Amino acid sequence: NSPKPSREVKSTCPYCGVGCNIYLGVRGNEITGVRADPDNKVNKGNLCVKGRFGYKFIDHPDRLTLPLIKKNGEFEEVNWDEALDFIAQNLEKYKGDTFAAISSARCTNEDNYALQKFTRVVMGTNNVDNCARSCHAPSVAGLARSMGSGAMSNSIDEIPDADCLFIIGTNATASYPVIGMRMIEAAKKGKKLIVADPREIQLSKYADVFLKHNPGTDVALLMGMMRVIIDEGLYNSSFVDERTENFDEFKKSLEEFDLESVEEITGVDKEKIREAAKLYASTKPASILYSLGITEHSHGTDNVFALSNLALLTGNIGKPSTGVNPIRGQNNVQGSCDMGCLPDSYPGYQKVDDPEVYKKFEEMWGCELDKSVGLKMPFVIGASSLGTVKALYIMGENPVLSEPDSSSIIRSLENLDFLIVQDIFMTETARMADVVLPAASYAEKDGTFTNAERRIQRVRKAIEPVGESKADWEITCEIAKKMGAEGFEFKDASSIVDELASVAPIFGGIAYSRIEEEGIQWPCIDEKDQGTPILHVEKFATESGKGKFIPLHYRPPAELPDEEYPLLLTTGRSIYHYHTTTMTGAADGLVELYGDDPVEINPEDAEELGLENGDIVKVTSRRGEVKTRVEVTDMSPKGVVFMTFHFGETPTNVLTSPAMDPISNTPEFKVCAVKVEKE
Ligand code: SF4
Known part of the structure; x- marks a missing residue:
């Protein structure tokens, strides 16, 4: 029922790290709709449901209007x-x-x-x-140490051109739907997909190899793959010799990861691990894409080290459609x-x-x-x-x-x-x-967002702030x-970016005048620099200029199921919502599509507990309890239940564990022990 727009303002979607380019339709002081920018290379005319319909919160009557x-x-x-x-x-x-x-x-x-x-x-x-x-603090800490930069090494547009995509710990079609679509595009073009995730996700249907590993066992899985790559002579020895350091120490740490032990830890058949390792190492270019399934663990930085070891071992870094690519969740x-x-x-x-x-x-x-x-x-x-x-x-x-x-x-x-x-x-x-x-929303102010591929893009004021x-x-x-x-006498948002350019060398060439049409990917050191789509091309940003292998040992999650709390809770996101629904919860339509947060449970567990779809249950951990409804689905493996963390009515984080990764201090949202009881 929105009125026809009388003008349009180009901006950037406020919802996820893809950073889709959008046009906000405006009439008077009202946003009337959103459409994709068809000419932009980030999203190529595509938007997901949040980007397209999640604008209604802007003029919601509950907006704060006064201090x-x-x-x-x-x-x-x-x-x-x-x-x-x-x-x-x-x-x-x-x-x-x-x-x-x-x-x-x-x-x-x-x-x-x-x-x-x-x-x-x-x-x-x-x-x-x-x-x-x-x-993503483990990405910043881990990749900075091994490669000198904690950011995504390559660009979103390169994804469909990789001959092999290794997608681990990211439910991309729900969390970064336009990137998820590019992954499916690659699969449909015949590119190889390795998907590793404890749950069956949409992308696992497109996988050539699907590794359904136990939550929190990524280090074992990845080190097992690297052991196969070395044992079978599939590693890139010239890349390792010329561009890396610390290989021998790392190789020694692989000794504990024989495939029998890895199979026992991960729950994945050792032949499947071998198949994935050979596919990744022998199909070039190969790109690693990951997200919070890797980082939100009490060993999140070790997980990131393992992924960078894998890219270094095969030389899949510093070239188009390769790299280690942490996909950032929020915009x-x-x-x-x-x-x-x-x-x-x-x-x-x-x-x-x-x-x-x-x-x-x-x-x-x-x-x-x-x-x-x-x-x-x-x-x-x-x-x-x-x-x-x-x-x-x-x-x-x-x-x-x-x-x-x-x-x-x-x-x-x-x-x-x-x-x-x-x-x-x-x-x-x-x-x-x-x-x-009371703060203004993204549609009511000028500024910039930096998307997952390091691209600094414009956010433009389309209407006056409410109240x-x-x-x-x-x-x-x-x-x-x-x-x-x-x-602090900035006359406008662009003068803040001018100050940023003067104090931070990697942004030295960034100015609003240069990013009006399309953004620039940092590092961009001066006004002649067109930005950097691919990192680590000639050397790494480490002190020595070399990529550093990190030796690793397997550490289990901090809190595993036991007799009292026999199920493992893992948390994630829905495609329809963003963070704690501050914005999407006030956007008509999205709440109708997904308005509450069930606990997803495997059919065998449901049968054992006498539960059916729609039953109300109490989910309890050592820290608290949440009441919600049951959704029986084989997306969750036996022994694992799943909830999102979006809704105040079912505050899932009452349950989650404060155990932290010792390096980044990122909490272990992905694993804690719970029990589920019928109310
Ligand atoms: Fe694009 Fe992400 Fe916005 Fe969806 S939420 S439109 S994928 S930026």
């Missing part, structure tokens, strides 16, 4: 002056390490840049992190890390404890800066919280639903002295705040100015 301050336990609408004064007075008391900020992949690069600068310059701490801590996961919303890095991955780096930033920003690495998110809130942070500024995140063991998240938010939440709706987390600030909401970066800068800080 809110909690007075005597109730929120009261106030004007911006009062809100900013209130925040400035309170934050003055928490300068230094009692303050922390959490930023969001839902926000633009400019929003993220402003928040990290505020945290460092105004609050004097490196306690700034972003939601990638809970998803700007790449960008929120790139912008320096990380406790150890300034924008462009420059280390906060490197004297050359911090001196440069002190000179550019005109102040003394904290020289020590800040706290990662799990040490600010949740089961591992140190309790040292007393004032927290959350921009665009909803950790009450999105983080593991959510009861412990709620407890640590309750223990804060002062909580600011900036969002577009009153989320579960915002309800706990002392002050809530008195403002772009996140504007709000952050106003707080900074209210607190007397200098360096």
Whole structure:
């Protein structure tokens, strides 16, 4: 029933790391619809259901329109002056390490840049992190160590031209549907697909080899494959000799991964593992694509190391349609890390404890800066919280639903002295705040998102913000100015990118004038540089210029089923929703298509428990319980149940484990032990 648009504004989809290019239809101050940009090489005229129909939240009546301050336990609408004064007075008391900020992949690069600068310059701490801590931090840590860059090595457009795609730990057709479509396109062209996933997913139907391994056994599976590749003489010895280091030590660590042991750990027939190894090693070019099924484990960084070992071993890196490609889930996961919303890095991955780096930033920003690495998110809130942070500024995140063991998240938010939440709706987390600030949506502000392939693309203001909401970066800068800080007088979003280009060499050639038509993939070091579609072509970005093999040992997940909690819960996403449904839950149509979150259970388990489709059950872990309905499906293997984490009504993360990867501190969302009982 939307009116016909009177004009169109080109922008970027706000929902996933594909970064589809869209046209927003506009009439008056209303978004009337979304269509794909048919000429763009990222999405080639395609959109998924979220991108096409998920815009209705923009003018939803529940949008926040004015700042809110909690007075005597109730929120009261106030004007911006009062809100900013209130925040400035309170934050003055928490300068230094009692303050922390959490930023969001839902926000633009400019929003993220402003928040990290505020945290460092105004609050004097490196306690700034972003939601990638809970998803792709193992990619950043793992690939940075082995190859020198934590980003996707190749481009989305190269996917259908790989002769072999190794797709592991990613339900791409649900989470990144347009990339999932490119994978199916490859299969239909006769390209080989190896799919590894504990569940049967849509892509497994197209697989030449489907490896249905036990959850959390990726290191064993991958090391077993590499042992076959070496034993059968299928590795690329000239690539290994010329472009890598540490091969002998890595090779020694393969000794524990004989195929009999690997079969026992993974539950996959050893001949199937052999078949997959030979197919990947002998079909070139071969590309590895993965996502949170690899990273959200207590050994997530080891999983990433295993994938980079595999690419190095076969020389499948630095060439078209090869590489190790972590597909980012949310629209700007790449960008929120790139912008320096990380406790150890300034924008462009420059280390906060490197004297050359911090001196440069002190000179550019005109102040003394904290020289020590800040706290990662799990040490600010949740089961591992140190309790040292007393004032927290959350921009665009909803950790009450999105983080593991959510009861412990709620407890640590309750223990804060002062909580600011900036969002577009009153989320579960915002309800706990002392002050809530109304942010503009992506359609109401200018900016950029960086998609999974490192492409920085324009987001354009199509309509005026609802009520008195403002772009996140504007709000952050106003707080900074209210607190007397200098360096936050950005006249518009593009001037933030100009500052970024001047402080971070990998973005040196980025400017709005250069990305109006299509984005640029970083590194882009100066105005003549056209960007970098493929990383590691001549050398790796490591100190030695070589790719580094990492020796590995198998470690099981932190919490496995036992007598009391006999089933393994793994979590994921639905194609219809995004994150904690802050946006898609307010978009007509998407809720009708998928409005609640069942627990998916294998028919044999259902029979043993006397359960049928639609029965209401209690799912219980050591941390809490959730009531939901049963969906009996053989997509879930016996012994494994599945839930998404989207809905506040069925808060799955009450159940999940706070166990963390020791390197990246990413939680193990993919494995915990539960029991399921009929209500
Ligand atoms: Fe494209 Fe992802 Fe948006 Fe879907 S959600 S339209 S795949 S960017």
